[in-house]
Amino acid sequence: MLPITDPAQDVLQYGRIQPLDVFFKPKTVAVIGATEKEGSVGRTLLWNLISSPFGGTVFPVNPKRPSVLGIQAYPSLSAIPAPIDLVIIAIPAKMVSQVMDECIAKGVKGAIIISAGFKEIGPAGVALEQEILAKAKAGRIRIIGPNCLGMMSPIQGLNATFASAIARPGNVGFISQSGALCTSILDWSFRENVGFSAFISIGSMLDVNWGDLIDYLGDDPATHSIVIYMETIGDARSFLSAARAVALTKPIIVIKAGRTEAAAAAAASHTGALAGSDEVLNAAFRRCGVLRVDTIDDLFNMAEVLAKQPRPKGKRLTILTNAGGPGVLSTDALISQGGELAQLSPETQAAFDAILPAHWSHANPIDILGDADPERYAKAIEIALKDPHSDALLVILTPQAMTDPTETARRFVEILQKTRYTKPILASWMGGEGITPGEQLLNDCKIFTLPFPDGAVHVFNYMWRYAYNLNGLYETPHLPDEEAESRLQRTEARQILQQVRAEGRSLLTEYESKQLLEAYGIPTVLTKIAHTAEAAVEQAEKIGYPVVLKLNSTTITHKTDVGGVRLLLQDAESVQNAYHAMEHSVAQKVGPEHFQGVTVQPMLKMSSGDYELIIGSSMDVQFGPVLLFGTGGSLVEVFKDRALGIPPLNTTLARRMMEQTKIYTALQGVRGQKAVDLNALEQLLVRFSQLVMEQPWIKEIDINPLLASPQRLIALDARVVLHPPDAAESQGVKTAICPYPLQYMGSWTMGDGTMIMIRPIRPEDEPLLRKFHEPLSEESVYLRYFHLVALSARVAHDRLSRLCFIDYDREMALVATKKDERTGELEILGIGRLSPLHEKDEAEFSMMVGDRYQNQGIGTEVLHRLVKVGRDRHIKRIKAEILPQNGAMQRVCEKVGFHLHRTSPDVAIAELHL
Structure with missing residues (x-):
């Protein structure tokens, strides 16, 4: 058995080693530009630092004064007699580069x-930023800013900003790109009594970016949720990598400026960066x-409700009220935003009939009537919580003559304390000061309250959409079709694109486009090329009438614009006439050189169960390739029924894209x-995603229409545009999410001669990983985890999904698999994982080989391959902790070149310096 620590635990362990601690927990801080000038940034910064007890020492730097605010000042950084962890720079931009030299020398x-005056002022500012960044990287210095307010760690008492006061301590991590908004939020937080674990103005993100801070706050136990302006x-x-890793354990809520074109332009001007499509950004956030x-x-x-309440399992809401009007308004708000009213079960109906007056509403919203006392509320809430058809409960109280808001809240809390509930509960205690004590009781019990019920419904609609998107990330996809996967012709596809580029073209003909699709297992309609009218007739005779003629051109992207499509041609004469008419139309509109003959295709008959879809991909300036799915055909731009997605896709993500469109309802029948x-459409979308990710020269591609019916899926037309012929390979596609690393996939022969496959793990492997764990012996489990772990814990979906749904940018897990000759089913023989430390050039590895397959060299080969991954990623040191009695693991490490040594009697360390 080849064990190390649990990879799921490793991720948490790595988070404790954080280079960004220098910002949040510094021991020594120097202020460059400290001054006594009233109202200055330098004076405010220094005053805030010395006014808050963060436990460190502050050193003002001012070459013209012996002291600032009564504290000894130093003429330069080098003159400070102590080591400096953190430097805060508040001097003109042109002087910052020189200060960075001093920072490097000081360590x-x-x-x-x-300081401001960088990229936001234009090219000169950009050049200055790059000079500073180069020096910072050489000196291994992390930078927040420039052009920022600074940052606070309220729990530590650190105020490294020029704001007027330090934020209250709390559990919300707040990050903002706008310093002015930070001060506004700060003022608002004092009024609303909101506290923060971190309060950060990120500025222009020269170095430390969203991902760095999301990682840090994700590991911070004091942070329960992360909110971002x-x-x-950037x-x-x-x-995306950081957010995907953190979002499952801590909610990340973003307000993004720039939904409209005017606002996007203003944001770009303010930050000196380009803004991408807002619709694409929404797709990225979902992803x-x-x-x-x-x-x-x-x-x-x-941020508050997601920290207090569980996520709903669906979008069905139960509304319980003592007044009809608020219930109706709440229903309107719910339905208009995509939510649903829960249908009361017969058992729930009967239970309400037993405790409510005869004229209660007998439906959801549940109107328990205006004379409802606390006892009636309590009983009704208890029944509503038990309804299995409901995903959440909203309780509304309006102050009426018989109403006791405080006692009702007290009984509400009592019910919750004795009931095990797993659904979110919201409340709206409507009214003035009289409801305040009751509202406070609910808040103290972690029940989120809002003054008006439509606002509470608005929150619920956010909650179920958030849960729906989050669940999609870790929902186990269908196993891929191994046979279809083996038929993919990646090399042939690459050769098609290379030939087009060699000819100096960026546009594929329709025939070439369909060849490309066929290489990835996407069925296309039979297509033949004809360069003369006679040849077109000959091909039509072979195919059989009726036929379709389409323009064959290496330069024209949209054939219909130049009369390049002729449908329903019934005989030779109509084919000849169509050919000549098309040739004439193209010559008149764009020139004869753009006509290179036609393609001849069968005219497929459409029935009422056939649908025209569009599947496509285009490049976004920020996210690289973005996928599109929706209603296709000639009116695609009119209907605009589409969904966007970020590749790569698995079958779950493909289905989620489909579900966002209106055509999806029709596709279900x-x-x-x-x-x-x-299911076949899901697989087709997955293969299309693979094509886009694996062929980086593709700039735009669409299939329109893709004919979808109960009997078939077939691409009728296709268009492919490549990056310019003069583009260098380094300018190829930069995907927002790391693609499946095919380069680490390869076969290997075991000691007994059996051929196996060693490849990166994928989300679809979760069922295989569960079967892998089932036969493991207690000894193997103990050696693997350093203690016995129950099978139920090892194969829990939450755990296995995290091990299978990895970000290949962050870590690598390789599985050794083989197909059972008797059953034809795949099985995992062993698994190895390489997990880099946060922002370190070091990594830890873990390994496990099934009992039946030990001593056949699998562990050694997997570890060899993990070391190669480490070298490719410029890792300088790989290590692992091993139990002393685990001789098998120690021998494997020695074979691969690791050095073994003891740090304690209970643990051996294996290290390899690359």
Whole structure:
């Protein structure tokens, strides 16, 4: 057995080693630009630092004064007699580069650059930023800013900003790109009694970016939720990678400026960066489990409710009220935003009949009538909580003559304390000062309250959409079709693109486009090329009438614009006439050189169960390739029924894309029509995603229409545009999410001669990993985890999904698999994992080989391959902790070149320096 620590625990362990601690827990801080000038940034910074008890020492730096605010000042950083952890820079931008030289010489690890005058002023500012960044990287200095307010760690008592006061301690981590908004939020938080674990103005994100801070706050036990004000996303891959890793355990809520074109332009001007498509940004947020909200009020409401309440399992809400009007308004708000009213079960109906007056509403919303006393409320709440058809409960109270808001709240709390509930509960105690004590009782019991019920419904709609997107990230996809996967012709596809590029072209002909699709297992309609009218007739005779003629051109992207499509041609004469008419139309509109003949295709008959879809991909300036799915055909731009997604896709993500469109309802079968084969459509979308990710020269590609029916899926037309022929390979696609690393996939022969496959793990492997754990012996489990772990804990979905749904940018897990010759089923023989430390050039590895397959070299080979991954990623040291009695693991490490030594009697350390 080859054990190390649990990879799921490793991730938590790594988070405790954080280079960004220099910003949040510094021991020594120097203020460059400290001054006594009233109202200056330098004076305010110094005063805030010395006024808050963060436990460190502050050193003012001012070459013209012996002291500042009564504290000894130093003429330069080098003159300070102590080591410096953090430097705060508040001097003109042109002087910052020189200060960075001093920071390197002093061994400083972190700098907050408050100064403005960088990329926001244009090319000169950009050049200055790059000069500073180069020096910081050479000196291994992390930078927050420039052009920022600074940051606070209220729990530590650190106020490294020029704001007027330090934020209250709390459990919300707040990050903002706008310093001015930070001060506004700070003032608001004092009024609303909101506290923060961290309060950060990130500025222009020269170095430390969203991903870095999300990682840090994700590991911080004091932070329960992360809220972000964003103007630009910056490094999209870093953001998505960090957000995907953290979102499952801590909610990340974003308000993003720039929904409209005018606002996007203003944000770009303010931060000196380009803004991407807002629709694409929404797709990216869905893809990584981030909740996007529209208002600052929503931002903090959602942070609070998601920290207090469980996530709903669906969008069905039960509304319980003592007044009909608020219930109706709540229903309108719920349905209009995509939620649903829960249908009361017969058992629930009967239970309400037993305790409510005869004229209660007998439906949801549950109107328990205006004379409801606390006892009636309590009984009704208890019944509503038990209804299995409901995903959440909203309780509304309006002050009426018989109403006792405080006692009702007290009984509400008593019910919750004796009931095990797993669904979110919201409340709206409507009224003035009289409801305040009751509202406070609910808040103290972690029941989120809002003054008006439609606002509470608005919060619930955010909650179920957030849960839906988050669940999609870790829902186990269907196992891929191994046979279909083996038929993919990646090399042939690459050769098609290379030939087009060699000819100096960026546009594929329709025939070439369909060849490309066929290489990835996407069926296309039979297509033949004809360069003369006679040849077109000959091909039509072979195919059989009726036929379709389409323009064959290496330069024209949209054939219909130049009369390049002729349908329903019934005989040779109509084919000849169509050919000549098309040739004439193209010559007149764009020139004869753009006509290179036609393609001839069968005219497929359409029935009422056939649907025209569009599947496509185009490049986004921030996120790289973005996928599109929706209603296709000639009116695609009119209907605009589409969903966007960030590749790569698995079958779950493909289905989620489909579900966002209106056409999806029809695809499931309506008015007696059979459903389209949705599983096959999922697989087609996955293969299309693979094509986009694996062929980086593709700039744009669309299939329109893709004919979908219960019997078939077939691409009728396709268009592919490549990056310019003169583009270098390094300018190829930069995907927002790391693609499946095919380069680490390869076969290997075991000691007994059996051929196996060693490849990166994938989400679809969860069922295989569960079977892998089932036969493990107690000894193997003990050696693997350093203690016995129950099978139920090892194969829990939450755990296995985390081990299978990895971000290949962050870690690598390799599985050794083989197909059972008797059953044809795949099985996992062993698994190894390499997990880099946060922002370190070090990594830890873990290994496990099944009992039946030990001593056949699998562990050694997997570890060899993990070491190669480490070298490719410029890791300098790989290590692992091993139990002394685990001789098998120690021998494997020695074979691969690791050095073994003891740090204690109970643990051996294996280390390899690369």
